[in-house]
Amino acid sequence: METQCVRFEKHERAPGQRTFWQVIRDGIRILPDKCATSAKEVMTTAIVCTALLGFLLFLLGLNVSMGRGSGAAGDYPNDPAEPFFKRLRAHGNTAEYAPMLAVLMLCS
Numbered sequence: 001m002e003t004q005c006v007r008f009e010k011h012e013r014a015p016g017q018r019t020f021w022q023v024i025r026d027g028i029r030i031l032p033d034k035c036a037t038s039a040k041e042v043m044t045t046a047i048v049c050t051a052l053l054g055f056l057l058f059l060l061g062l063n064v065s066m067g068r069g070s071g072a073a074g075d076y077p078n079d080p081a082e083p084f085f086k087r088l089r090a091h092g093n094t095a096e097y098a099p100m101l102a103v104l105m106l107c108s
Contacts, residue, residue: 060091
């Protein structure tokens with residue numbers, strides 16, 4: 001099955017002949033074309049994005065560890081306005097959602 005991509009191409013137009021929205025509508029013609037990017041380029045993009053998600057998770061984990069190491073953390077905070085609580089939730093949410101995003105990017 002061949003993949004169809006969309007390529008945008010600008011029209012030549014004379015200014016002042018059409019309304020603004022007509023120019024916007026007609027100014028870009030969408031032409032189906034073969035993909036300009038190969039599967040290797042798409043996979044490289046997915047791998048780079050997955051690596052960035054992993055790096056983000058590492059940095060957020062480091063941020064939580066620095067908060068615990070400063071001694072200001074104490075027990076698990078109950079107040080959502082507390083900065084350490086925000087650190088914990090940011091790391092926790094990333095740990096929950098980053099793997100699913102990585103799988104979706106690598107499978108597409």
